[in-house]
Amino acid sequence: MKMIKLCKYIYIFLLLTYSLTYGQTVVNSAHNLSVSGPGSISASSETEICIFCHTPHNSSPRTPLWNRDDPGVTYTLYSSSTIQAEPGQPDGASILCLSCHDGTIALGSVLSRTEAIDFSAGISMMPAGRSNLSTDLSDDHPISFIYNSGLAASDGELKDPASISGPIHLENERLQCTACHDPHKNDYQPFLRVTNQYSDLCLECHQKDGWENASHKLSAATWNGSGTNPWSHTSFSTVNENGCENCHRPHSANGNQRLTNYLFEQDNCLDCHNGAVAEKNILADLGKVWKHNLWATDQVHEPGESLPVQNKHVECIDCHNPHKATDQTATAPYASGKISGVPGIDSDGNPVNTIQYEYELCYKCHADSPDKPESGISRDIMQSNTRLEYDLSNPSFHPVEGPGTNSDVPSLISPYTKSSVIYCSDCHASNNSDADGPHGSANYPLLKYNYETTDYTTVTYQAYELCFQCHDYNLIVTNESTSHAERVHKKHIDDARTPCSVCHDAHGINSDQGNSTNNSHLINFDTNVVRPSMGASARLEFVDNGNFTGACYLYCHNRNHNPRSY
Amino acid sequence: MKILMRLLSFVVTIFFSQALIAQSMVGSAHDFSDDSWNTSGQICLVCHTPHNADVSVSNAPLWNHETTSASFTTYSSATMDATTGQPDASSKLCLSCHDGTVAVDNFGNQTGGSHYLTGGTDIGTALSDDHPISFTYDAALAAIDDGLYDPLTTNSGLGSTISSDLLIGNQVQCASCHDVHNGSGISKLLKISNNASALCLTCHKK
Numbered sequence: 001m002k003m004i005k006l007c008k009y010i011y012i013f014l015l016l017t018y019s020l021t022y023g024q025t026v027v028n029s030a031h032n033l034s035v036s037g038p039g040s041i042s043a044s045s046e047t048e049i050c051i052f053c054h055t056p057h058n059s060s061p062r063t064p065l066w067n068r069d070d071p072g073v074t075y076t077l078y079s080s081s082t083i084q085a086e087p088g089q090p091d092g093a094s095i096l097c098l099s100c101h102d103g104t105i106a107l108g109s110v111l112s113r114t115e116a117i118d119f120s121a122g123i124s125m126m127p128a129g130r131s132n133l134s135t136d137l138s139d140d141h142p143i144s145f146i147y148n149s150g151l152a153a154s155d156g157e158l159k160d161p162a163s164i165s166g167p168i169h170l171e172n173e174r175l176q177c178t179a180c181h182d183p184h185k186n187d188y189q190p191f192l193r194v195t196n197q198y199s200d201l202c203l204e205c206h207q208k209d210g211w212e213n214a215s216h217k218l219s220a221a222t223w224n225g226s227g228t229n230p231w232s233h234t235s236f237s238t239v240n241e242n243g244c245e246n247c248h249r250p251h252s253a254n255g256n257q258r259l260t261n262y263l264f265e266q267d268n269c270l271d272c273h274n275g276a277v278a279e280k281n282i283l284a285d286l287g288k289v290w291k292h293n294l295w296a297t298d299q300v301h302e303p304g305e306s307l308p309v310q311n312k313h314v315e316c317i318d319c320h321n322p323h324k325a326t327d328q329t330a331t332a333p334y335a336s337g338k339i340s341g342v343p344g345i346d347s348d349g350n351p352v353n354t355i356q357y358e359y360e361l362c363y364k365c366h367a368d369s370p371d372k373p374e375s376g377i378s379r380d381i382m383q384s385n386t387r388l389e390y391d392l393s394n395p396s397f398h399p400v401e402g403p404g405t406n407s408d409v410p411s412l413i414s415p416y417t418k419s420s421v422i423y424c425s426d427c428h429a430s431n432n433s434d435a436d437g438p439h440g441s442a443n444y445p446l447l448k449y450n451y452e453t454t455d456y457t458t459v460t461y462q463a464y465e466l467c468f469q470c471h472d473y474n475l476i477v478t479n480e481s482t483s484h485a486e487r488v489h490k491k492h493i494d495d496a497r498t499p500c501s502v503c504h505d506a507h508g509i510n511s512d513q514g515n516s517t518n519n520s521h522l523i524n525f526d527t528n529v530v531r532p533s534m535g536a537s538a539r540l541e542f543v544d545n546g547n548f549t550g551a552c553y554l555y556c557h558n559r560n561h562n563p564r565s566y
Numbered sequence: 567m568k569i570l571m572r573l574l575s576f577v578v579t580i581f582f583s584q585a586l587i588a589q590s591m592v593g594s595a596h597d598f599s600d601d602s603w604n605t606s607g608q609i610c611l612v613c614h615t616p617h618n619a620d621v622s623v624s625n626a627p628l629w630n631h632e633t634t635s636a637s638f639t640t641y642s643s644a645t646m647d648a649t650t651g652q653p654d655a656s657s658k659l660c661l662s663c664h665d666g667t668v669a670v671d672n673f674g675n676q677t678g679g680s681h682y683l684t685g686g687t688d689i690g691t692a693l694s695d696d697h698p699i700s701f702t703y704d705a706a707l708a709a710i711d712d713g714l715y716d717p718l719t720t721n722s723g724l725g726s727t728i729s730s731d732l733l734i735g736n737q738v739q740c741a742s743c744h745d746v747h748n749g750s751g752i753s754k755l756l757k758i759s760n761n762a763s764a765l766c767l768t769c770h771k772k
Contacts, residue, residue, distance in 0.1 A: 025771075025772055026772045027762075027767070029771075034762065034763075036762060047762045048761070048763050049592070049762060049763035049767075050761070050763040050766045050767075050770075050772075054766075056696065056697040056743070056766075057686075057689060057695070057696045057697065058686070058689075058695055059695040060695065061694070063641075063643030063644065063645070064643045064645060064646070065641075065645075065695070065696075065697060091643075157735060171644050171645075174642055184772040185772075239671075240719075275653070296588045308714065383588055552620075
């Protein structure tokens with residue numbers, strides 16, 4: 001009997017205490033600015049909590065029972081070249097938040113008191129730091145704009161607001177601070193309605209194409225502690241947990257347009273792609289002598305820029321789409337996952353929204369663009385437009401767009417055959433690197449292996465290592481089994497110490513400039529070394545007379561060929 | 567054991583009881599006995615009379631003051647789930663002085679009074695900047711709103727539930743927060759002290 005009475009009393013006590021205990025509420029959050037508040041900003045003696053924002057009578061005309069003045073300032077709004085929404089001056093709930101968070105009104109200044117409420121530690125306005133957004137909102141997520149089905153349709157990568165889940169909260173069809181933040185509840189710092197782990201909050205509205213399979217969404221890579229902490233602005237410690245915040249931040253972004261962590265494009269990538277997070281050290285490759293120089297320009301690149309590129313520049317983002325890139329491999333000529341989702345130029349010279357083939361990416365700049373890099377070798381036929389060099393109707397070309405014209409190439413090393421197709425990046429890539437791709441190399445011009453082009457080079461495997469990746473050294477250099485082998489290759493390369501590049505053009509010869517009689521086998525002479533022949537019918541010309549037979553009209557190494565045949 | 571139980575229930579009672587010491591009308595802000603416009607010198611007469619009371623407002627307790635006939639702008643907001651109407655019942659009585667349209671000395675069938683409330687006590691007829699009143703606050707509202715406690719099961723801190731202690735016929739009225747007779751002695755005639763915003767947080771689950 002006594003036990004039951006005891007239980008009854010304890011039960012009542014607990015019941016009564018329960019009504020006064022709080023879970024995550026405003027009372028135990030940083031928005032409790034009263035003297036009892038847990039945050040670093042608190043009043044010196046004021047005990048009321050709600051008063052800093054609300055008052056039951058004679059409130060501001062602004063709901064809900066607002067107890068603060070309007071900031072009355074004009075804000076710099078977010079804008080970008082890619083936004084579809086139209087943010088206006090902050091209104092609705094956002095102007096309420098900004099009455100503290102823009103740093104223009106004292107935190108203790110409320111309508112219901114004649115004197116501003118006093119704060120401890122000498123605080124008056126919002127102190128500088130992450131909570132003070134200032135009146136320049138150009139580096140913050142846009143607010144105070146209409147977010148409706150029309151916007152979702154015109155943007156193409158936003159969820160229809162009708163399908164956005166419960167916690168996210170539009171106010172009269174407008175997106176305000178309160179879409180993402182609940183000022184009373186700090187379940188997910190800072191006052192987020194949904195956690196942003198795995199970018200769950202961002203993904204409530206943003207639907208980037210390809211993100212579901214993207215490496216940046218899925219990778220569990222961590223930071224090894226060296227260099228700059230890529231995640232100093234979040235509380236997460238893996239790539240997948242950080243998600244969008246690997247590159248973006250919603251407030252006080254240094255890269256205003258599109259809210260990137262850094263202003264300079266490449267900085268957004270290189271805190272991780274230096275071996276400190278991502279396995280491969282791309283930064284090291286980009287430090288080599290011959291490189292795609294990301295630092296030569298900044299803020300020249302424009303998303304959706306017209307193609308072919310007209311203003312010479314290169315950034316990571318020209319070749320990589322961080323929302324879509326995966327580690328899926330591919331075989332030539334198909335683009336691998338690393339460069340998927342990027343625009344390019346196809347073999348006909350037409351822009352494509354998403355490349356299918358790797359060469360389409362390179363053609364964006366190295367084909368029909370003005371101001372592109374020229375070859376360092378002057379040749380009989382000059383052509384710097386790679387698209388024209390690799391055209392499948394050309395007399396000869398390395399098989400980049402498709403298999404080559406030559407049905408008999410005995411020097412090819414297995415698995416390469418006459419039907420093989422290769423990537424630009426099979427030759428143009430970083431030397432001594434575990435990372436694929438043409439980031440930077442010690443070998444001119446951004447070649448994966450050594451490729452001597454200076455006349456009178458003594459032949460070694462290493463001298464023309466690039467060529468010997470696919471073409472057998474012995475079959476080219478030492479073989480004497482045919483007239484061609486003995487009198488053309490061995491004689492010139494070994495005895496005469498002539499590099500491959502003196503006779504052969506590594507890319508291809510366009511059919512408008514050359515023909516299959518004179519420019520088969522990539523023949524396009526280096527005119528710094530090779531001169532026209534002398535005497536009757538003097539000219540500079542190669543004549544293809546059939547399988548392993550031909551004639552050369554030229555003057556080289558003090559020897560007149562007028563012609564010399566094999 | 568017995569002593570422990572007594573001690574426990576004593577502590578519980580003291581801890582949760584807001585009305586520690588009974589206060590009285592006398593000397594309160596509603597004690598008009600000394601005011602120049604109150605020639606009767608009485609306290610209660612300004613609002614009440616034992617005979618021939620005004621019954622035009624339903625449930626008005628022996629009402630003796632001119633009732634307001636003003637039309638009010640009610641509170642509304644994008645985030646409010648409750649539905650308000652024109653102030654009624656006891657709130658209408660409070661507004662009969664506090665809307666600034668009726669002279670405070672118009673009581674006991676006197677008309678032509680000249681004293682009106684001004685300043686902070688004059689709520690006015692625009693209630694759009696005041697806490698909503700004259701609306702139903704029940705379990706259904708608490709369920710939709712998600713920022714309100716269930717009034718039927720949540721303690722008010724005054725001994726029983728929000729519904730029993732603070733609501734008048736399940737409606738929020740002026741008298742939900744204010745005790746017109748100064749029963750608790752808390753400033754602004756509040757029923758529960760708003761120290762640490764305890765009054766607000768009785769109903770608002772923030």
